[in-house]
Amino acid sequence: MGAAGSEAATGLVGRVDLSRLVNPSSVAIIGASDRPGSLGSRTVANLLDHSDFTGTAYLISRSKKTIHDLPCYQSVLDLPESPDVALLVVPAAQTLSVLRECALKGTRFAIVFTSGFGEMGEEGKRAEAEMAQIGRESGMRIYGPNSPGLCNLNRRLGLMFSPSFHLDQFAGPIGLATQGGGIGRCFLQAMERGVGVGLWASTGNEVDLTVADFIRHYADDDAITVIASTMEGVKDGPAFVDAALYAAERGKPVIALKVGRSDYGARAVASHTGSLSGAAEVNSAVFRQAGVVEVDDMDELIDTAALFARKRPTGRERIAVYGFSGGGCALGADAVGNAGLELAEFSDKTLARVREVLPDYAAVANPVDATSDILTRTEIGYESLRAVADDPDVGLVLYPFPCDYEELTEAIGASIAQVQRETETPILPVWMSDRLGPGYDELVKGGLVPVRSVRNGTAALRRWVERGRWTHQEGWRPLGVASSGGERIVHTEPTAKELLGRHGVPVPASGVATTADEAVAVAERVGYPVVLKVVSAQITHKSDVGGVAVGLADAGQVRAAYHRIREAVPAARPDAEVGGVLVEAMASAGLDVLVGVSRDPVFGQVVTFGLGGVLVELFGDVSRRLLPLTPDQARALVDEPRCAALLHGVRGGEPGDVDALVDLLVNVSRFVEANAAVVDELELNPVRVLPAGQGVVALDAVLVTAGSVEATQ
Structure with a gap:
């Protein structure tokens, strides 16, 4: 289909090898210091005291002869070799001149901690443009500015100034890519409940390297199995989609939190990183199409990524609810239903085994209220939970803990961890109490990563199961073609219809x-x-x-x-x-729908589908996809909105010609693909969908281009 195509923000094309950035053999700290509490001092300590760095460290300071018993150099130009990575702990006013010196020295990567650039307005953006030019001309890749750095916890390496690096070191299978530093640190500190991060990159203003570059790197890193990301804006939409699809092809799901979705949030993003936040609806549609699991908050990002790290879903998982509190079990069952998930149906063998070990007054059908007896008789809790987890219809066990009973819940936590070691079915504990007792610690030590509310647990469950149903269209990539910038042409309706008709779009x-x-x-x-x-x-x-x-x-x-x-x-x-x-x-009677194409400034051409006429504005019931469309994607686009029920016939109503509508959508996509550089806006409203077997017809057409259109296919 379309080429994955726009260049990176700096104009550097293609995938970048980040191996010497995340695991360098030599690091220069420019602005090194021994003044307690200073950024330069923390950066030195993180690399030399709190990392397992076995390479060569070069300290650059104009005021010190030695720091940390190492000699200091006046400039990066004085070093005996070209460093793999330079850490710039210098004021904003010195950043560009230091970057030029790094480029002259042949430095491979420069990490710019300093803030005060694009997030500050036009002058800062001009400075960032100059940074990008330095990178383009020299081949040096730039990370930041306005970034806390990165840490490779799987190798215990910290290239950052954070005062918490020595505390937040819990390695694991999750690759984390964020633009903001504090929000990424929040994810890292989920280590307190067993969430392990292998590598964290916080890309800041992304003058060059972006979140997309790190998603691709994580996709190729055998130690990373799940990718989590928070983004304030997407600098290169097609590159991000391409990276997410590449990760999917490598079997690694991407879980993402996109901030800046409201008007308030978008303004906050602009003041923070200067990023273009993009339309929230388009972002969400693109994420779904690329297999990115979008979440709504940090706790959901952590819970969902941790669940994916435990097991990959098939999309067919049904849920068992098990616990020692009847109210907690009922709450869990309600949440499962409200999330659109299904409760499992136990086999006769499972029911018999659960009845055999639990007291007569226990509820043994799903949900299972094992009663408080299991608090003092952990062996029956172990046996019954093991039987539930091993049931062939159970894809996951949700286990609510409404309260802490100290040594009693400690024994239960240890018993659950034992069951988890013996079964492949994930057990998801929900620790609802504000008191984190020893039972909570047992769950964390057992690798069960407890969530803190039933709502959070089922939200993660829903995302997990839905991603298991997602199907990647092999080889598909977005068009990713920028506008030609030619003269704006608003075509008349007859001209637009003639052009579309030649590309297979039915017109009267x-x-x-x-x-x-x-x-x-x-x-x-x-x-x-x-x-x-x-x-x-x-x-x-x-x-x-x-x-x-x-x-x-x-x-x-x-x-x-x-x-x-x-x-x-x-x-x-x-x-x-x-x-x-x-x-x-004049067309025969039928159902009127809208088919529209617009050029999103971040991701490129997006098609929108929904009810036609004024109804689309009244109800906002639409679906969206990036172009180009495959036939399967076109059918999914049609089936997604609530109004799809009208096309398939409601209460005995005659179904519409959905097959013909899918063909129209594919032909519209092909028309746009053939003229991707010039088509800025296309709206067919309404498209009349006739009864099944009778076709569709575009009754009105608006076409706006930035230049002339190819007349034939």
């Missing part, structure tokens, strides 16, 4: 008339009844200016309508150039 039989006699001749050729519409590139909403007449059944009605339109339109819009009147065959 029609003709343009400049006299009443010509209008009658066209009407008799296409067949009555007909519709008349004014032809003008300046008029989009034709009915608002008296430019439309429908249901015309004979020559007299056509003549009268023609004259009414030619009189009404100039009176309402004297500025508009009128190129005649379009005469079209």
Whole structure:
């Protein structure tokens, strides 16, 4: 399909090898210090005291002879070799000159901690543009600015100034890529409940290297199995989608939290990193299409990524709820249902075993209330939980803990951890109490990563199961073509329909008339009844200016309508150039839908589908996809909105021709793909969907391009 194509923010094309960045053999700290509490001192301590760094460290300070018993150099230019990584702990005013020295020295990667650039306004953006130019001209890759650095916890390496690096070191299978530093540190500190992060990159303002670069790196890192990300903006939409799809092809799910989705959040993002936040609805649609699991908050990001790290879903998982509190079990069962998940149905063997070991008054059908007896008789809790976890219909066990009973819940936690070691079915504990007792610690030590509320647990469960159902379209990539920037052309409706018709989009039989006699001749050729519409590139909403007449059944009605339109339109819009009147065959009755294409500034061309006419604005019930569309994607686009039920027939209603609608969507996609650099806006509203087997027809068309359009396929 389309090429994955726009260049990176700096213009450097293709994938970058980050291995010497995340595991360097030599590191230069520019701005090294021994002043307690300073950023330069913390950076030195993190690398030399709190890391297992076995390479060569070079300390650069203009005021010190030695730091940490190592000699200091005046400049990076004085070093005996070109360092793999330079850490810039210098004021903003010195950053560009230091970067130039790094480039002259042949430094491979420069990490710029300093803030005060693009997030501060136009002057800062100009400085970032100069940074990017330094990188382009030298081949040095730039990380940041406005970044706390990165840490490779699987190798116990900290290239950062954080005062918490020595505390937050819990290695694991999750690759974390964030733009913000504090929010990434929040994820790291989920280590307190057993969430392990192998490598964390916090890319800041992304003058060069972006989150997408690290997603690709994690996809190739055998020690990383799950990728988590928080983003304030996406600098290169097609590159991000390509990276997410590459990760999916490597079997590694991407879990993402996109902030800046509200107007308030978007303004906060602009002041923080200067990123373009993008339309929230488009972001979400793109994420779904690329298999990215979108979450709504940090706790959900952590819970969901941790669940994926434990086991990959198939999408067919059904849930068992098990616990020692009847209320907790009922709450869990409700949450499962409200999340759109299904409770498992136990086999006769499972039911028999659970009945055998639990007391008579226990509830043994799903949900299982094992009663408080298991608090003092952990062996029956172990046996019954093991039977539930081993049931063939159970994909995961949700285990609510409403309260802490100290040594009693400690024994239960140890028993659950024992069951988890003996079964492949994930057990998800929900620790609901604010008191984190020894039972909680047993769950953490057992690798069960307890969540803190039933709602959070089922939210993660829903994301987990839904991602298991996602199917990757092999080889698909977004168009990723920037606008040509040519002269803006608003095509008339007849021109737009002619172009689309040549690309297989069904349009009514029609003709343009400049006299009443010509209008009658066209009407008799296409067949009555007909519709008349004014032809003008300046008029989009034709009915608002008296430019439309429908249901015309004979020559007299056509003549009268023609004259009414030619009189009404100039009176309402004297500025508009009128190129005649379009005469079209009137379509049979059916369901009207909208098909629209717009150019998103971040991701490229996006198609929108929903109910036609004014209903789309009233209900906002639409679905979106990046172009190009495969037939399967087009069908999923049609089936996604709630209004899809109308197309398939409601309460005995006649179904519409969905197959023909899917064909139209694919042909619209092909038209845009053939003219990707110039198509900025396309709207078919309405598209009349006729009864099954009778086809579809685009009744109206608006086309705006940045240059001329290819006339044929």
